[in-house]
Amino acid sequence: MTSNTALNTDTSHTSAPKIIALIPARSGSKRIPRKNIKPFCGKPIIAYPITTALESKLFSRVIVSTDSQHIADIAQSYGAEIPFLRPSSLSDDFTPTAAVAAHAAQELGLDSSSSDVLCVIYPTTPLLQASFLAQGLQALLDSSAAYSFGALEYSYNPYRSFVIDEGSPTMLFPEHYHKRSQDLPRIYHDAGQFYFGRVWAWHDELAIFAPHSRPIVLPHSLAHDIDTLEDWNLAELKFRAFMDSSSATLS
Template sequence: MNLAVIPARGGSKRIPRKNIKPFAGKPLIAYSIEAAIASGEFEKIIVSTDSEQIAEVALEYGAEVPFLRPPDLSDDFVGTTPVTRHAIEYCQQFLFEPEFCCCIYATAPFLTAEYLSLGLEQLKQNKQNKFAFSVTSFPFPVQRALKKQGLGVAAMYPENIAKRSQDLEEAYHDAGQFYWGTTAAYLQKDKIFSEYSMPIILPRHLVQDIDTPEDWFRAELMYKAYIKRDNG
């Protein structure tokens, strides 16, 4: 049995009401809920929030909100892993015993049911792993990164600056969409970014952080282009 946990704290500062702000016609959190439902992988899809307004929207789109998140898990400094553990423990006490849990970000409008299912499939097939989470590749070799130095620039890794792109190892970053794990791994506080986690590689056109108004603008443009393409 599987649990989806969608952390959605109220009080976003850089983008007010971010989790429920309309994005291409729907509240942003709706995309994560709908992808989780469409995957068919979950017995329960729980939105963990401290906001009654977010809770109402989550219920409207088919998620469950069996509790409001306690204050000690609702400030700016609490990560999503403690929030996920809290939801797992709540389920164990009051609802059911999940075997796998997936933390799904509320700010992932490009999330697809296909990749959610792939993450669970890969985790089940590779028993040595405890987590499987979304990543994507950097569009430019990170080994040739620059930094500001005085009024000019300097290479962060001078030994690589003259190398050809194709001679440098491809690098990946967290895509910020989903984090499958065994409930045991979550409860034991195992680290997600580790050798026992497997990457689920997403194409770059399905990944965009939404942390600033500029991110939001770019994400909506990307999403509309993506939908237009899929509609022919």
């Protein structure tokens, strides 16, 4: 699933920044119990992003932020560091990613005035590829952006969407009714995989989906947001198809 990707993180005007991966993996998932360590095609799902991050050679450290000692033990067995346990106050359903990243940056002593970078990688990303992480990091370092992140194009354009009210459809954007789908603006959404951010941006809890960010557009075959058991099953199908395709290419 991964490949070693060389990347020059030096800059012409500063010393090389620290590049650290942070995988947030709290306990207490309700829709999919034990979601972050649930077996996925033979391994705890969190093992995949840990392995990809380590094998990418992009990061000086790969850290898991969790409130669970059990999750910590599993993550550590796959090579992640657990330098602290996250407090329960930052481990509920409503805690934003930025707050978890800011807490980790503080625990790790990352200075918000530095050029250091913290990459948040979600734990349920078995399709994550090192090459896209490399693209994300390079996009950030080559610009003055606060963040870079993985994005997906909507498979069906939302400008053609409608609501159903009392059994009848009403278009949300009726002005686009007569337009061909290929003539509509392309619309994208968060892929739910990775978010490179400058430490100062995480400390300020700056919004990610804004002009100060750089999106990296991913193929649908290599990204799948997992919120429900149906999502989980579809992600396993994608993963197996990718592995079969990779094996066929190598043979």
